[in-house]
Amino acid sequence: MADTPAVANLAIAPPATVVAETVGTTRDYWRAIWGNTGGKVAIAFLSLLILLALLASVIAAHSPSELLGPELTSRPPSWAYPFGTDVLSRDVLTRMLYGTRISLRIALLAATLSGVVGLLWGATAGYLGGAIDALLMRSVDMFLAIPRVLLVLTVVSLWPDLSPDGLVLVLGLTGWFGVSRLARAQALGIRHREFVSAAHALGVSRYRVLVRHVVPHALGPVLVATTIGVGHVLVLEAGLSFLGLGVRPPTPTWGSIIADGSESYQVTWWLTVFPGMALIGTSLAVNAIAHRLRVVIHPRQLPGR
């Protein structure tokens, strides 16, 4: 079960040849998401999760590592402990609230890091072209040849006492290769457009052309890839925690809560079901949003805009 999510992550490299046909404004993106029932549900679900995560310390009745006593170990859900308690007699609802905070934070930060690095890397390669492009993209090819899980596992097992921020770095810096290919394809598509030549003719520096003209053009596909990346990182992080390679205990994450109940999952189903549902729900929501964003970028590929 642990490597199911990991295997799913092998397919993250999106095709490099798909170039966005249209550019969207922020309003177009928002409209595409909010103007659709699935999109609304996804946004509502994620907003709720984020709200709960932010308010964790206010809502939670206990502290996430507080031991409630030997008589309260592995209790099923009840009115007093709606999500039950774990083997160490900790309140699972509390741990879920704090775990949501940490899991979402890691996923959002790591996916954003991937998005930013991939965007800058690919856009620079595509815009500058020539030897720099070859150098930048050959190194991407090299990294893409190694499965991301393998890369992550290697770094994580060599990194003692990995903090949540350390995990963000590891997951973020192993997730941008596919993104950079997308960004490069976009940059290649516009580097010979005349408005880029016009900027050069005006005396605009290369750096400014990259930032003002090239990067914004690559933003759409990168946004979609980054959104999908959130789901990938969530699942990857859960898998690592499950293997005991993620954030160190007693820090709760969705994955570590599942791991806490893995020895006795036939009995303590609540340790698997609640974080599992959060994981699946978030992945579905994030993919639904990515799907809606894609409608803006490739309007012709999807009917029913």
Place this chain on the structure above:
Amino acid sequence: MTVPPSARGATPLLSVRNLATHFPVRTGLFGRPKAVVRAVDGVSLDVYPGETLGIVGESGCGKTTLGRSILRLIEPTAGTIEFDGVDFRALRGAALRGMRRHLQIIFQDPFSSLNPRLTVGTTIKEGLLVHRIAEGAAADARVAKLLDEVGMQPAYASRYPHEFSGGQRQRIGIARALAVEPKLIVCDEPVSALDVSVQAQVINLLKDLQKSRGLAYLFIAHDLSVVEHMADRVAVMYLGRVMELASAGDLYREPLMPYTQALPSAVPTPDPERKRMRIVLSGDPPSPANPPSGCVFHPRCHHPARDASCSVIAPPLEEKAAQHWCACFKQPPTVVPWDAQKGAGGTHPPERHLPVQALHQRG
């Protein structure tokens, strides 16, 4: 090779000498550059302050490459570019970017020349900001003035390019070029992509701006019909070379180069009794990757004195009459001696040929 000094006796704003731009094409099995496309191959020309030099030639003869090479949007392979007394090809980095405001360009395709994500105002403002010509409210005021100058409402500054027609977009492109107060603008077929009804409006706008701002234009077109309304002098290009260079009047009255004679023109000859004969060029121009030997025009030439020497001797661009330069040694006078031509297999001595016929002769 030298180029005529101005009839006005002024010093040129732009002096291009022996400019060449070759593109390597990778055709080898392992991507080795096997051939070069000689898109521009030894062009020399001058542009004087406030004048329009027309560049005319069939599609693919290297006009765009020439224009962009002069602006160093494409780095030339060889030759010199002197702009306003400065060796433009020697400039690097910030010095080059600083100089760029004086040489601007207007593009052929009004749809690819504007960034669809930026408002019209932002597009026009970019040059102002980069060269610190104006900032903040002063920059906005400039944008409004520029829009007005190109015949558009200042309120359009907050709109996006997709809201405008081709002609309006071309005006926006002109405003962007004008913002940095250039001395020279390369106009690369600025009306070719526009409806005929709009073409004249844009041409007139360019003429008005030239008058009010004292601009010099390098005006590129694929036939003579547009250039003849615009240009003071015209250079005719073929396969990356200048074949004829003369004042617009001389070129229409007395097109010496057989290629020029075949270019369609809308201007009737001044003498109503005489009419330009319609010469239809046979075949397509040869590939600039593999230009013909000798005179590159020889496979398509209709000059009655054309002979075997034309495929051996490369004709120099020589001054046939005052300020009238032409690269054809069969059009007298020529510096290529008849003996040399005979030595190269020549059978027909040079002979003046003009495709202008008296109407009564045509029956």
